[in-house]
Amino acid sequence: MKIRCVIIDDEPFARKLLLDYCSRVPQLSVLGDFSNGLDALSFLNHNQADLIFLDIKMPGISGIDLLKTLGNRPKVIFTTAFAEYAIDGFELDAIDYLLKPFDFPRFLKAVNKAFTSFPIEKPAISLNNSPQEDFLFVKDGRDLVKVKLNDILYIKGQKDYVMFITKNRKIMSLMNMRDLEQDLIQKAFVRIHQSYIINTQHIELVASDKVRLNNEYLPVSQTYRLTFREFLEKHK
Template sequence: MNCVIIDDEPLAIDILTKHLKRTEGFKLLKSFQNAFEALYYVQTQSVDLIFLDIQMPRINGLQFIKILKYPPKIIVTTAYKEFALEALEQSVVDYLLKPIPYDRFLLAVNKALELPLVRPSSQNELQPRGRRYFFLKEGHTSIKIVEDDICYLHGDRNYCTIHLQTEKKYARGNLSHYGNQFSKESFMRVHKSYFVALDRIEKFDSESLWVNGDCIPIGRTYKRALMDFLSKKML
């Protein structure tokens, strides 16, 4: 896995660098002492995993995650406990408190290895929805999933079911991890447990919508954004 460290403390960078050198399967590409400098690099290079501090100048770690359109896997490394819930809501792999012992570091990176790598094509922004794709790990192989074949995603804790037109694929990882890979113009979260492909919606009412013949509940938190979108499609 190609890794980047973003931390404003040189000592923290040194410790993580030593941990990575001890661990097979991980390559440190670069380290940065503020997130602003790292932003362009992360968005233009093949980065699989970021070790990210939270309290940093200019852009803090949580702001940095929200800026990234296609964030890679992220392990938060911080001295502060109070940001854990907000960070986990951003679908980070793990939340490590400094000072970070090697055994705890190893647990976190092994968790990152177990999660499937979802990396959109670099040309996604120039292609119609039907041409976008990613590879999903299935056993010892990785299979191609074409975005246009996806009807909706259903999350259940740390697992996600990808409902295609004619079959289902099961993946390890939470719903946000997968749903956030897709463009907001094509997919929308409509419930805490569901992301739907907007062009697959067949009908709807105030409480539910139907995709590929399945009834999906509309969550109260997501209802307004969904109805605003659907109202623009009314004749």
């Protein structure tokens, strides 16, 4: 399933940038882009959008006023150069507030917030459930990289990013550790630390406070120790 989105901004460069950013996220489908709120309002009254990238200060009708007029209100990410409108934006339950100029990582962070509010697959990965070969697609910059689950040794969280470590490569992606944990819990993966999710198929040794995978030791924190032990007992 794709998120149907609409771009509304009176600045041509801003619309072009958002179109480019949206094109890099396979789960986003742009229904249209508009240079003013009145044209967008007419479109939205006859077409169902899931998400709007909405400028606030525009001629004719502001983004705030446009949003207030919509009956079946889509999710919204405000995009503006004026920080003083942030409070008004969040009072309308905006997903996020992108202050211009913003780069692609900041855009992607806002999009990930939007995706968590929809009952669909997470935007950063697509998990194949085929019993023959489980894999996921991981977004690496502009590319989607196919990674076989069996090849993953462990996953390391680093703030808003995670790093997938295999025997042959490392892939950094803008993702959430909690979402990954939920997606992979049925695939022999388990979380052992705030910063680590491991593939239990590669465990070589288990000690009281650490595990060894591919001759590398990783810590098992007190918080996850009981859950880890229960996981091992269940999968003996």
